[in-house]
Amino acid sequence: MVTGRAAVSRGSGIPMEIREYPVVDPAPDQLVARITMASICGSDLHMWRGEMPNLGSGAIVPGHEMAGVVHARGRDWQTDSLGRPLKEGDRVTFSFFNPCGKCWACLSGTARCPQRYALRALADDPPHFHGAYAEYHVVKPGQWVFKVPDGLPDELVAPVNCALAQVLYSLHRIRIWLGDTIVIQGAGGLGLYGVAVAREMGAGQIIVVDRIPERLALAREFGADATIDLNELPQRADRVAFVRERTEGRGADVALEVAGVPAVVQEGLDMLRFGGRYCLVGNIVPGAVAEVVPHDIIRTSREVLGVVGYEAWAIPRALEFLARTRMKYPFDRLVSHRYPLAEINRAFQEADWALSAGKVTRAVLVP
Numbered sequence: 001m002v003t004g005r006a007a008v009s010r011g012s013g014i015p016m017e018i019r020e021y022p023v024v025d026p027a028p029d030q031l032v033a034r035i036t037m038a039s040i041c042g043s044d045l046h047m048w049r050g051e052m053p054n055l056g057s058g059a060i061v062p063g064h065e066m067a068g069v070v071h072a073r074g075r076d077w078q079t080d081s082l083g084r085p086l087k088e089g090d091r092v093t094f095s096f097f098n099p100c101g102k103c104w105a106c107l108s109g110t111a112r113c114p115q116r117y118a119l120r121a122l123a124d125d126p127p128h129f130h131g132a133y134a135e136y137h138v139v140k141p142g143q144w145v146f147k148v149p150d151g152l153p154d155e156l157v158a159p160v161n162c163a164l165a166q167v168l169y170s171l172h173r174i175r176i177w178l179g180d181t182i183v184i185q186g187a188g189g190l191g192l193y194g195v196a197v198a199r200e201m202g203a204g205q206i207i208v209v210d211r212i213p214e215r216l217a218l219a220r221e222f223g224a225d226a227t228i229d230l231n232e233l234p235q236r237a238d239r240v241a242f243v244r245e246r247t248e249g250r251g252a253d254v255a256l257e258v259a260g261v262p263a264v265v266q267e268g269l270d271m272l273r274f275g276g277r278y279c280l281v282g283n284i285v286p287g288a289v290a291e292v293v294p295h296d297i298i299r300t301s302r303e304v305l306g307v308v309g310y311e312a313w314a315i316p317r318a319l320e321f322l323a324r325t326r327m328k329y330p331f332d333r334l335v336s337h338r339y340p341l342a343e344i345n346r347a348f349q350e351a352d353w354a355l356s357a358g359k360v361t362r363a364v365l366v367p
Helices: 042-048 160-174 189-200 213-222 236-245 264-270 314-325 341-351
Strands: 003-008 017-022 031-039 065-073 091-094 136-139 145-147 181-185 205-210 226-229 252-257 272-280 303-306 337-340 363-366
Touching: 003 341, 017 341, 031 091, 042 341, 065 136, 065 160, 091 160, 091 314, 145 314, 160 189, 160 252, 160 272, 160 303, 160 314, 181 189, 181 264, 189 205, 189 213, 189 252, 189 314, 205 213, 205 236, 213 226, 226 236, 236 264, 252 264, 264 272, 337 341, 341 363
Parallel strands: 181 205, 181 252, 205 226, 252 272, 272 303, 337 363
Antiparallel strands: 003 017, 031 065, 031 136, 031 363, 065 091, 091 145
8 A cells, every 4th residue: 555644733833743644546536646845835834833723623734835746536537627638647736725616705706715625634534635745635626736837847836826826816806007016015935926927917116025135135136126124114104205206206006915914004005006906915814903094095095905815727827927937037046945844843943934034935845
C-alpha cells in the first residue's frame, strides 16, 4: 500500500507533527495529486498564531497553496476543468475550496460560497490528505483543476491558486481603468503580485505602502512608481499628502488593501479621490476592528468592495499571465526560502512577519 506523510496541526501554539497515512484509491469524483511544492500564505500564519480558527476543529492538515502532479484519477476526472485530457503525471494546480453550487452566493455567481470549506475533514478521517502540507492532496467535487503550462517552475505555480488568483480576481472586480493611480497597502506576496497585475491591466501609477524596506525595494523591482515607508512617514496625514501630491491633489483612483491590518482601512479611504474605489482583501481576522468614518465613503461616493475567493477562470488566466510575463517581472524573487516538509515548524517560525523582519518574503515546503 502506498503511504504518504502529512503535517498535522492540533491548534495554535502546538508544534505540528508529521504523520503517515495510507493513500487510498480515489472515488469516481476524486483526484489524487502528489504535491511537489506548497507555500506558506499569510492566512496560514494567522491560523498558526491563533488569530483566526483553523479550517476545522481538531487535528487537521493545514495549507492551501500548492502545486503537484496527477497521481491517480477517479473515472469522472478524464479532463481538467477546461476539458483538456488529463493523465497520470500531468502537472496541475487547483482551487483550495469547493463551492457548493446550490446556495444564494453560488447561484448569483459572486464566488462567496459560505460552504466552500465544508468538505475539509480531520486528518485521521479518510482520505486524510485534505490540505497542502503533505505529500498528497485529494481533490474533491467542486474543486477546479487545471494543467500547468510547460516551463513554469513550481515556485511560480504553488501560489497561483490563492495569492495570484485572488489578486487577479480582486483587481478585475474593483476595475482598473487605463491610466489609473493605484495605492497598494502591503508589499507581501499579494501586494507584489498586485503591482504586476495592475500594470498589465493598464495602471498608470502604482504606489506601494509597507514598513519593511526589503519588501519596498522588491516592489520597486516589480515596477512600483513610488513607495511609502511607514518608518520614514510615520504620520497618516503625511502619507495621505504624499499620495495627493502625486495625483495633482485628487487622490488615487483605486486602493488595494492586502496588509491585513485593520488600522490601514481609514487611511486607504483617505488616499482616494472622490468616486475612488477601495478593495479589501487582507483583513481576514475575525473580530479585528477598524475605525472607519462612514461619511468618507458616502459623501465622496467612494466604492468599497470586500473580496474572498474567486471564480474558476482566475486560475487559468493567472497561469497564462505568468507564462506571458515571467521574464518581465522578478517572480522568482517572491520565494526566498525553501524547507523540507519535516521542518515545517521551523519554516513557520522563520516565515512569521514579526520574527523574520522581512527576511522571508515567502517560504515554500518541498515534500
